[in-house]
Amino acid sequence: DAGITQSPRYKITETGRQxxxxxxxxxxxxxxxxxxxxxxxxxxxxxxxxxxDITDKGEVPDGYVVSRSKTENFPLTLESATRSQTSVYFxxxxxxxxxxxxxxxxxxxxxTRLTVL
Amino acid sequence: ELxxxxxxxxxxxxxxxxxxxxxxxxxxxxxxxxxxxxxxxxLESLFVLLxxxxxxxxxxxxxxxxxxxxxxxxxxxxAVHDLSATYFCAVGLNxxxxxxxTRLTVKP
Numbered sequence: 001d002a003g004i005t006q007s008p009r010y011k012i013t014e015t016g017r018q019x020x021x022x023x024x025x026x027x028x029x030x031x032x033x034x035x036x037x038x039x040x041x042x043x044x045x046x047x048x049x050x051x052x053d054i055t056d057k058g059e060v061p062d063g064y065v066v067s068r069s070k071t072e073n074f075p076l077t078l079e080s081a082t083r084s085q086t087s088v089y090f091x092x093x094x095x096x097x098x099x100x101x102x103x104x105x106x107x108x109x110x111x112t113r114l115t116v117l
Numbered sequence: 118e119l120x121x122x123x124x125x126x127x128x129x130x131x132x133x134x135x136x137x138x139x140x141x142x143x144x145x146x147x148x149x150x151x152x153x154x155x156x157x158x159x160l161e162s163l164f165v166l167l168x169x170x171x172x173x174x175x176x177x178x179x180x181x182x183x184x185x186x187x188x189x190x191x192x193x194x195x196a197v198h199d200l201s202a203t204y205f206c207a208v209g210l211n212x213x214x215x216x217x218x219t220r221l222t223v224k225p
Contacts (some may be wrong), residue, residue: 031211042121042205042215043160050211058212090159105150106213108160 002026006091006109013081014117021076021112023091031094032059032074033106034066036087043090049074081116088113119144121208121215130196130225134220138219140189141208149189150207151180154218164191196223 004025013019023032030051035043035058045058047066055066063085065077074093078085092106120143130136140149152165164173166182173180177200179192189206197211200224207215 033211033213035215041216042217044215045212048211056212059214075138092160093120105162107162110159 002027004093004107006089006090006112008112010113012115012117015046016080016084019078019081019114021078021089021091021114023041023074023076023109024107025072025093025107027069027093027095027107029093029095029107030071033092033094034064034076035090035092036060036085037090037111038087042060045088049051054104063072070088078114081114083116086114086116119146119209119212119214120210121214121216122204123204123206123219125219126217127220127222128202129222129224130193132197133195134221135195136193138191138193138206140191140208140216142187142189142206142208145184145187146208147184148208148210149182151189151191152205154203154205155185156203158177163204193221196221198223198225 001113007022030110033048034046037043045061049055052071068074088114091109122141149166153161154160164180167186171182177194181191203218203220205215205218208217
């Protein structure tokens with residue numbers, strides 16, 4: 001399917017377990033992002049990536065790890081899940097045209113609802 | 118640190134009425150985005166505003182940007198039930214910051 005997909009869509013895990021959320025996009029967008037959405041906070045950026053092997057921290061990176069070995073994939077790993085990481089996680093991607101003013105409109109995936117017990 | 122504030126956070130309005138959602142941000146930015154989110158769904162891009170004085174309209178929604186005042190508005194004209202959703206503004210380039218969202222309910 002074209003676009004941006006996330007898996008799993010729902011996940012229940014226990015405190016201390018490692019969890020990986022997957023994000024895949026078919027547009028060959030250079031930029032990819034991970035956000036978490038919690039009531040009262042809107043969306044908060046966790047990590048983003050400008051290209052394969054280039055990642056940078058966002059507003060709330062603690063407790064999360066990312067990697068980007070291929071342009072189309074951007075997995076997010078919770079190394080030791082905590083209850084405070086219960087949230088809805090959204091992946092997004094945007095295009096970058098070198099030499100042009102970046103439009104940077106982000107396109108969002110369907111989200112993963114993660115519950116940590 | 119960039120902070121983005123939206124108001125109101127909750128808005129209940131009747132069909133046919135007009136209203137404005139405000140988005141203030143704390144540091145200089147030449148771009149601002151508006152998104153819509155339906156309950157349980159993902160975010161849908163509505164507007165991208167890239168310069169001072171930018172105004173964009175789509176249907177009953179019109180967005181504007183005043184970079185000097187660090188203010189954007191989303192104006193709703195003659196609201197209809199289908200506009201019920203949560204609206205977010207977001208500011209920044211890659212390290213983007215979102216407002217908390219305005220939950221709009223349009224009642225008949």
